[in-house]
Amino acid sequence: MTMEYTKNEVLEFVKEEDISFIFLEFVDILGSSRTVTIMPSEMERAIEYGIAFDGSAIEGFYGDNIHSDLFLKPSLNTLTLLPWRPDQGKAIKFFCFVVDKDGKAVSTDSRRILLDAINKAKEKKLSFSFGSEYEFYLFPLKEDGTRASFPIDRAGYMSPTPYDKGDQIRREICLMLEDLAITPEASHHEEGPGQNEIDFTYSDAMRSADNSRSFCLAVQTVAERNGLWAEFSPKPLENEPGNGLHINISVKGEGDNLLSYLIGGILKYVKEMTLFFNPTEESYKRLGRCKAPKYISFSYGNRSQLIRIPAAKGKYVRAELRSPDSTANVYIAYALLIYAAIEGIEEKIEAKENVDYNLLSSTTNLDRSLLLPLSLEEAKEEARKSEFLKRVLPSDVLDYYLN
Numbered sequence: 001m002t003m004e005y006t007k008n009e010v011l012e013f014v015k016e017e018d019i020s021f022i023f024l025e026f027v028d029i030l031g032s033s034r035t036v037t038i039m040p041s042e043m044e045r046a047i048e049y050g051i052a053f054d055g056s057a058i059e060g061f062y063g064d065n066i067h068s069d070l071f072l073k074p075s076l077n078t079l080t081l082l083p084w085r086p087d088q089g090k091a092i093k094f095f096c097f098v099v100d101k102d103g104k105a106v107s108t109d110s111r112r113i114l115l116d117a118i119n120k121a122k123e124k125k126l127s128f129s130f131g132s133e134y135e136f137y138l139f140p141l142k143e144d145g146t147r148a149s150f151p152i153d154r155a156g157y158m159s160p161t162p163y164d165k166g167d168q169i170r171r172e173i174c175l176m177l178e179d180l181a182i183t184p185e186a187s188h189h190e191e192g193p194g195q196n197e198i199d200f201t202y203s204d205a206m207r208s209a210d211n212s213r214s215f216c217l218a219v220q221t222v223a224e225r226n227g228l229w230a231e232f233s234p235k236p237l238e239n240e241p242g243n244g245l246h247i248n249i250s251v252k253g254e255g256d257n258l259l260s261y262l263i264g265g266i267l268k269y270v271k272e273m274t275l276f277f278n279p280t281e282e283s284y285k286r287l288g289r290c291k292a293p294k295y296i297s298f299s300y301g302n303r304s305q306l307i308r309i310p311a312a313k314g315k316y317v318r319a320e321l322r323s324p325d326s327t328a329n330v331y332i333a334y335a336l337l338i339y340a341a342i343e344g345i346e347e348k349i350e351a352k353e354n355v356d357y358n359l360l361s362s363t364t365n366l367d368r369s370l371l372l373p374l375s376l377e378e379a380k381e382e383a384r385k386s387e388f389l390k391r392v393l394p395s396d397v398l399d400y401y402l403n
Helices: 007-016 040-050 110-121 167-179 205-225 258-277 330-348 374-386 387-392 395-402
Strands: 019-027 034-037 051-054 067-073 079-082 090-099 128-142 184-189 195-200 227-232 243-251 298-300 307-309 319-321
Touching: 007 019, 007 040, 007 067, 007 128, 019 040, 019 110, 034 051, 034 205, 040 051, 040 090, 040 298, 090 110, 110 128, 110 330, 128 205, 128 330, 167 184, 167 195, 167 205, 184 319, 195 205, 195 319, 205 227, 243 258, 243 330, 258 307, 258 319, 258 330, 258 374, 258 395, 330 387, 374 395, 387 395
Parallel strands: 019 090, 298 307
Antiparallel strands: 019 034, 051 067, 067 090, 079 090, 128 195, 128 227, 128 243, 184 195, 243 319, 307 319
């Protein structure tokens, strides 16, 4: 459960724990993490006024060098003790919102976009939980700091040691996640050579998105310590499985069939949202291959579908969206899924008929309208004509992704 800290409690923690460094983390419009480090003496100022940075130097923020000052305001409930600097003095970090000089929210702040969606759901008496499943490859790290062309092993799905060369790395990552107050659930070798997956527990939307950023940083940190390169890109190896970011989502609220309506809303708008789930040219080299979906469909358990309902009971019942990859800004992706789900629930949009055969190998001629966009340009065109995206996203964000 997320702790709620007051300003005085945070300042007291910094003093009592003898904290030496404080990392303020935020993400740019593409979802990449950015940080600034402050000293303990600046913590009170950060809480009260924010810490200034040059918005013109960050993707998606102000491009005007004359009026580029923006400020980081830490979310106090995200206080986390960092485990990887024990010899240099204790360090903590906070995730931050971005505000202008008057303390007003900045429209392209990804955490703010997600918070607005969460608040909209609260107005509708709905709450959403998310869990993300990241896949990544491990490559040897070359002396020049780049990755080798071949992965660390030739193992396959759930291969054991000694064929699985990433087993010990995943253990180290899981231990670091626990130190970061993120609960790992399972880890295993994936289908591709040198490909791995670590699943961690689901939580509310904002915490889940923050955890996703911490997870990626933990993976990259442990990999580098061991002379390896962690590769999250959608298609690292042309003839091998790509890396997905499978997003699990569940909903609580009043009424029946909420999950079905949630799926219906997502299926209705998924073409328009694909630009934000798969925002790079490389993303489209993955879709439609090696279990990555390309059709707009859903099923129970079937892994060739865009959305599947995994075999689970009780609180574990959820929908899994399988098309996104790790180039997506997870804050914006979650926000869009919440908005689509709200519309599905309000309009009682029933999920389309369950498709229970392998779409990746089927020779059945399906309606082309059921295809996801097949290229970045197609995805942009779908987003460009979307009234849904215009309703739910700040125009600055939509314009950035369309250009």
